[in-house]
Amino acid sequence: MTAPAEEITTRQPRSRRIGRWRVATWAPLMVLVLLCFIVTFINPNFLSFGNLVRITQSAMIPLVLGIGATFIVLMGSIDLSVEGVVTLAAVILSMLVLNGANDNNLGVLAVPIVLFTGAAVGFINGMVHVRLKVPSFMTTLGTWFIAVGAANALLGGMSTRINDPFIRGLAVVRFMGFPWGVWLALFCLLLALIIQNYTRLGRYIYALGGGEDLAALSGISTVRVRIATFTLAGAFYAVGGILAAAQLGLGNAQIGTGWLFTTITAVVVGGTSLAGGQGGVLQTLVGVLIVGVLSNGMVLMGVPPSVQIGVQGLMIIAAVALSIDRKLNRIVK
Amino acid sequence: MSAASPESVLSLVNVHKRFPGVHALKDVSIEVRRGEVIGLVGENGAGKSTLMKILSGVYQPDEGRIEIAGKETQLESAADANRKGIGMVFQEQSLLTNLTVGENIYLGNEAQFTRFGIVNWKALYAAASRQLEKIQVDVDPGVRADDLDFATRQMVELAKALTLEEHASDHLVILLDEPTSVLERAEIDVLFARVRSLKSRASFIFVSHRLDEVLDLSDRIYVMKDGAVVADLVAADANVNTLHHFMVGRSLQSDYYREPLQKPYRDEVVLEVDGLSLGQSYKNISFKLHAGEILGIAGVIGSGREELARTLVGFAPHSSGSLRVSKREVHLMSPAEAVDIGIGYIPRERRVEGLVLFLPVAANITLVGLEKLTRYGLIDAHEERRLATSWVERLRIRTPGINTLCLNLSGGNQQKVVLAKWLNANVRILILDHPTRGLDVGAKEEVYELVRAVTSEGVAVILTSDTLEETIGLSHSLLVMRDGEITHRADSQPGHKPSQIDIIGHMV
Numbered sequence: 001m002t003a004p005a006e007e008i009t010t011r012q013p014r015s016r017r018i019g020r021w022r023v024a025t026w027a028p029l030m031v032l033v034l035l036c037f038i039v040t041f042i043n044p045n046f047l048s049f050g051n052l053v054r055i056t057q058s059a060m061i062p063l064v065l066g067i068g069a070t071f072i073v074l075m076g077s078i079d080l081s082v083e084g085v086v087t088l089a090a091v092i093l094s095m096l097v098l099n100g101a102n103d104n105n106l107g108v109l110a111v112p113i114v115l116f117t118g119a120a121v122g123f124i125n126g127m128v129h130v131r132l133k134v135p136s137f138m139t140t141l142g143t144w145f146i147a148v149g150a151a152n153a154l155l156g157g158m159s160t161r162i163n164d165p166f167i168r169g170l171a172v173v174r175f176m177g178f179p180w181g182v183w184l185a186l187f188c189l190l191l192a193l194i195i196q197n198y199t200r201l202g203r204y205i206y207a208l209g210g211g212e213d214l215a216a217l218s219g220i221s222t223v224r225v226r227i228a229t230f231t232l233a234g235a236f237y238a239v240g241g242i243l244a245a246a247q248l249g250l251g252n253a254q255i256g257t258g259w260l261f262t263t264i265t266a267v268v269v270g271g272t273s274l275a276g277g278q279g280g281v282l283q284t285l286v287g288v289l290i291v292g293v294l295s296n297g298m299v300l301m302g303v304p305p306s307v308q309i310g311v312q313g314l315m316i317i318a319a320v321a322l323s324i325d326r327k328l329n330r331i332v333k
Numbered sequence: 334m335s336a337a338s339p340e341s342v343l344s345l346v347n348v349h350k351r352f353p354g355v356h357a358l359k360d361v362s363i364e365v366r367r368g369e370v371i372g373l374v375g376e377n378g379a380g381k382s383t384l385m386k387i388l389s390g391v392y393q394p395d396e397g398r399i400e401i402a403g404k405e406t407q408l409e410s411a412a413d414a415n416r417k418g419i420g421m422v423f424q425e426q427s428l429l430t431n432l433t434v435g436e437n438i439y440l441g442n443e444a445q446f447t448r449f450g451i452v453n454w455k456a457l458y459a460a461a462s463r464q465l466e467k468i469q470v471d472v473d474p475g476v477r478a479d480d481l482d483f484a485t486r487q488m489v490e491l492a493k494a495l496t497l498e499e500h501a502s503d504h505l506v507i508l509l510d511e512p513t514s515v516l517e518r519a520e521i522d523v524l525f526a527r528v529r530s531l532k533s534r535a536s537f538i539f540v541s542h543r544l545d546e547v548l549d550l551s552d553r554i555y556v557m558k559d560g561a562v563v564a565d566l567v568a569a570d571a572n573v574n575t576l577h578h579f580m581v582g583r584s585l586q587s588d589y590y591r592e593p594l595q596k597p598y599r600d601e602v603v604l605e606v607d608g609l610s611l612g613q614s615y616k617n618i619s620f621k622l623h624a625g626e627i628l629g630i631a632g633v634i635g636s637g638r639e640e641l642a643r644t645l646v647g648f649a650p651h652s653s654g655s656l657r658v659s660k661r662e663v664h665l666m667s668p669a670e671a672v673d674i675g676i677g678y679i680p681r682e683r684r685v686e687g688l689v690l691f692l693p694v695a696a697n698i699t700l701v702g703l704e705k706l707t708r709y710g711l712i713d714a715h716e717e718r719r720l721a722t723s724w725v726e727r728l729r730i731r732t733p734g735i736n737t738l739c740l741n742l743s744g745g746n747q748q749k750v751v752l753a754k755w756l757n758a759n760v761r762i763l764i765l766d767h768p769t770r771g772l773d774v775g776a777k778e779e780v781y782e783l784v785r786a787v788t789s790e791g792v793a794v795i796l797t798s799d800t801l802e803e804t805i806g807l808s809h810s811l812l813v814m815r816d817g818e819i820t821h822r823a824d825s826q827p828g829h830k831p832s833q834i835d836i837i838g839h840m841v
Contacts, residue, residue, distance in 0.1 A: 198712050199707075200707055203692075203703060206692050211686060213686050217646065217668045217678050219669045219671075219673065221667075221669055277691045
């Protein structure tokens with residue numbers, strides 16, 4: 001008896017809300033497609049197979065890093081330790097495999113050690129953040145510099161050339177036209193999708209992003225979820241470090257420089273909300289491709305590098321400005 | 334009503350305000366005359382806050398008009414309302430505690446003391462001093478607001494509101510929104526004396542849930558119910574009973590609360606509380622909760638019932654006494670422990686604490702006890718779909734599908750999802766914290782029906798509610814709390830429900 005009345009009153013706002021949600025979710029993908037059209041129109045070389053491989057090569061590291069960061073941002077936190085973990089991972093890898101500086105030759109066995117190192121930094125991030133209640137922003141800012149410092153100390157200011165054929169092969173050897181590193185990044189994406197959609201951790205990350213109290217009241221140990229998520233992110237950054245070392249062919253203390261900005265840009269441009277709870281790793285894939293296609297397009301169009309950097313900066317601000325519902329957030333700090 | 338009398342300083346004429354799903358104000362007309370204190374009463378959700386927000390410029394009416402001194406006007410913002418002589422003293426104190434009293438009083442109005450961008454603090458503090466003297470408040474304007482007690486802060490707020498007369502062109506109207514809720518008796522007397530002595534400088538609109546205070550202070554009283562003004566009374570001719578009669582409107586309809594569905598509860602005790610205490614919050618609480626029983630706890634803010642509920646959901650561990658769930662002694666240190674032993678919580682802030690708005694219906698329903706759905710570390714998506722679909726059907730949740738985000742559901746259906754979440758986790762005890770807040774009448778009735786259905790299957794419920802009527806109507810048994818202690822216990826069997834007046838007597 002009362003049902004019709006309620007339906008009449010709710011129908012109109014409901015459709016409007018769904019409408020906004022749809023636009024917010026699909027907008028990045030539409031931007032990506034539009035971008036591809038524009039670049040192709042100006043320089044048809046964009047669609048050549050060689051150029052597509054170039055784009056994927058430049059996108060594989062941001063994708064892996066962005067996946068890790070997506071989980072953190074979904075919780076409503078932020079992780080600035082990306083460059084620190086990438087540097088530390090790359091440097092440790094370069095010193096464990098066949099290299100030009102010492103006699104180590106662990107080969108593939110070095111990979112789990114590096115992954116463990118990345119996860120350990122993430123675990124420390126999580127512990128400090130949760131147990132000492134230091135905001136994630138400050139915790140990870142600190143570990144960023146500690147990790148870079150540790151990498152420097154290990155190297156003593158040198159670079160270590162990587163001679164291991166397997167690691168170099170990630171960047172050089174190809175399968176179906178694409179370097180193995182690209183396939184590795186795609187495997188990471190698949191893994192992340194499974195974690196996001198089919199594990200409790202993934203579900204709980206969204207719940208935490210939706211509200212800390214809510215998650216706690218549903219019987220979720222928010223402390224454990226936070227620590228696990230930072231650990232997971234650290235492991236993904238370590239994969240990024242391995243790819244970076246493979247691409248450069250050496251490990252040095254500057255290898256991580258610049259990745260933090262690209263990572264956060266990709267996550268945000270993809271549409272994952274900085275407030276937490278909305279978005280996901282597929283969105284980050286789209287974000288990574290937007291960033292990648294845009295910079296590739298600017299190279300094809302002959303835009304000077306200084307302008308390219310500026311455009312990236314504009315893009316991150318524009319992405320956040322477009323995605324925020326200003327009616328909901330009256331006060332921004 | 335629509336033609337304002339000559340001495341009218343502020344009036345609303347046939348004002349409507351709608352929000353998604355709610356018609357919050359229906360054809361509301363009120364009039365404030367020079368030097369008058371107007372009382373505004375109504376139950377939670379009657380539309381008082383919306384009305385106050387329209388008067389203070391926070392909301393704009395969808396229909397109807399606002400008149401100041403007989404001339405139609407618009408209140409674009411709080412600042413605009415201020416300029417037009419409408420000031421506010423809020424229940425949640427709006428003084429910035431990290432600023433001084435003087436800075437607070439002239440916050441946003443420093444321009445008059447400013448030359449070339451530099452504030453002349455001496456002049457500002459002198460002016461603030463004069464303002465405080467005018468209402469006989471003995472406070473140094475140089476002290477920080479957080480060094481003052483609540484009563485003094487309230488006075489400072491009043492002084493701040495009165496400074497509007499320095500810039501406002503018209504007679505002042507000051508909105509007092511629950512100003513007494515944090516004050517002691519003696520402090521209330523002082524506040525009331527000040528308000529009376531200020532009638533020559535301003536008119537007042539006084540909102541409070543304490544009816545005796547409203548009768549004491551006001552000249553005229555408007556009673557609101559379900560978004561409409563249902564009575565306009567001269568205070569001298571009214572008493573608590575008449576006000577209450579208008580607020581509730583209908584005599585208790587047993588049908589509304591599904592009383593015929595109220596079945597006797599079982600003998601099995603699922604929760605036993607004995608001498609439970611927590612610091613200053615509540616003391617020596619004892620009761621038994623049976624399977625299938627709805628136990629309503631009545632009490633005003635500060636009665637300790639909120640803290641008691643927080644203890645039962647694991648947010649505020651008790652300091653002494655005993656708490657037994659299904660005959661097992663427990664000391665709940667976290668919400669996770671409460672969930673583990675079968676206590677579920679339906680919070681008042683459904684959109685913040687009850688649901689993950691950006692997760693689909695299905696994920697919300699299975700959020701508690703997800704480990705049972707997990708095989709080899711992965712969530713069994715097929716089983717999840719099956720469970721969610723069956724709950725959507727059983728509770729008649731109106732949603733386009735189980736993968737719809739909860740964000741897109743109406744309030745009543747969101748509440749059903751929260752309920753489904755706990756039923757899916759097989760809870761034995763549900764704590765319902767204002768379960769119908771913000772819901773339409775129709776949606777409320779559906780929630781009542783579900784609560785009845787759930788209890789007839791043996792789930793025990795502890796209910797705290799916005800209205801006494803709802804608490805009495807739904808419950809099998811009632812506890813009344815005041816100042817942290819149980820002051821009254823009553824049975825509430827169908828056909829023999831206690832009256833609200835009986836219960837109120839033990840609340841205040």
